[in-house]
Amino acid sequence: MNSALRTLSLSSLLALGACGSIPTRTFEFDAISVDEQPRPCLIVVNDKWAEAFANKQFVNVADDDTLKLPIAFPTSEVTITVAPLKMQNGQPNEPKSRKDARDSSGFMDEVRALQITDPKRVLFILPKKPVNG
Numbered sequence: 625m626n627s628a629l630r631t632l633s634l635s636s637l638l639a640l641g642a643c644g645s646i647p648t649r650t651f652e653f654d655a656i657s658v659d660e661q662p663r664p665c666l667i668v669v670n671d672k673w674a675e676a677f678a679n680k681q682f683v684n685v686a687d688d689d690t691l692k693l694p695i696a697f698p699t700s701e702v703t704i705t706v707a708p709l710k711m712q713n714g715q716p717n718e719p720k721s722r723k724d725a726r727d728s729s730g731f732m733d734e735v736r737a738l739q740i741t742d743p744k745r746v747l748f749i750l751p752k753k754p755v756n757g
Contacts, residue, residue, distance in 0.1 A: 646696045649740050654690045655683050655706050655748040662688040663731065663750050664716060668705040669695060677718045685709065685716055701737045706748040708733060726753050 655665040662684035668676040683691045683706075695702060708731035709716040719725035722733050731750045738746070 646698050647740055648694050648696045650692055650694045650744070651738070651742075652690050652692050652745045653683055653704075653706070653748070654745070655708075655750060657731065658749060658751050664709040664711055665748070665750070666707045666709055666716070666719065666725070667691055667693060668707055669693075670703050671705065673707075673720060677716075682709070682716060685711070695738065697740045701739045703735060704738045704746070705733060705735045706750065708750055729753075 653667050655663045657663045664682065664684045666673075666676055667681040667683065669681075681691060681693060683689060705722060707719050707722060707725035708729035709719065709725070710728040710730075711717070717728060719728060722735075725733055730753050732753050734748045734750060736746075736748075
């Protein structure tokens with residue numbers, strides 16, 4: 625095989641591989657309460673609750689911190705749920721659902737559709753759960 629043909633074949637294979645990959649981008653998440661205090665939360669991508677907790681996708685758990693999270697975009701957008709966490713002895717309790725997070729923490733959650741072109745920093749502001757809600 626001559627070098628020109630080999631180069632063309634290799635270039636074609638690389639181009640096909642690049643087209644088949646799923647684009648990924650790293651976002652920086654933060655969450656506060658309406659009175660601007662850091663709020664411990666779990667960042668859940670596409671309703672994968674157990675995976676988010678196992679991967680410790682937390683903000684404001686150990687301190688006033690953010691979460692840098694690489695997100696794959698197999699479609700044009702992904703769903704991000706920021707679930708408030710109930711802390712017990714400095715450790716987060718694992719919520720199993722949005723309702724569980726709201727009921728145990730006393731704060732509302734927030735859900736957004738995130739696109740790869742959105743700003744890198746994403747802030748969520750969570751209100752307290754209504755007394756009768």
